[in-house]
Amino acid sequence: MAIVFDEALKTGNELIDTQHQELIARVNKLTEGCKPGTEKTVAANTLGFLLDYTNKHFADEEKLQEDNQYPLLDAHKAQHAAFVKQVEELEEMLVEEEGPSEAFVEAVKKNVVDWLLNHICVWDKQVAQFVKA
Numbered sequence: 001m002a003i004v005f006d007e008a009l010k011t012g013n014e015l016i017d018t019q020h021q022e023l024i025a026r027v028n029k030l031t032e033g034c035k036p037g038t039e040k041t042v043a044a045n046t047l048g049f050l051l052d053y054t055n056k057h058f059a060d061e062e063k064l065q066e067d068n069q070y071p072l073l074d075a076h077k078a079q080h081a082a083f084v085k086q087v088e089e090l091e092e093m094l095v096e097e098e099g100p101s102e103a104f105v106e107a108v109k110k111n112v113v114d115w116l117l118n119h120i121c122v123w124d125k126q127v128a129q130f131v132k133a
């Protein structure tokens with residue numbers, strides 16, 4: 001199911017929120033492109049498309065934290081790195097399969113969609129609050 005960028009997902013930081021909208025649009029493309037039966041190349045392309053923007057967004061978000069001497073920067077960076085690794089693992093999973101399997105779709109939901117929603121609500125909201133204060 002598509003993620004809707006609503007009030008509950010807003011951190012209150014303009015840069016973060018603007019980039020999250022693009023990130024979520026790309027996650028939605030991924031979930032659309034990863035239904036069982038979809039061609040492998042479509043799924044692979046949406047994963048690559050997501051990873052491209054993820055790298056940019058994480059770099060910008062980490063710079064914002066650095067510039068503001070955010071005390072949890074290292075822990076936050078570790079969260080980001082874990083996510084990138086999960087997406088890379090999904091890419092590997094896809095290489096070994098004919099196309100997006102049910103297990104793959106399940107992994108996308110857990111490791112991308114659910115992870116991102118939780119990360120925004122817990123980690124990124126804390127950053128926005130700190131930067132504002």
Ligand SMILES: [Fe+2]
Nearest residue numbers: 061119123124
């Ligand atoms: Fe983050």
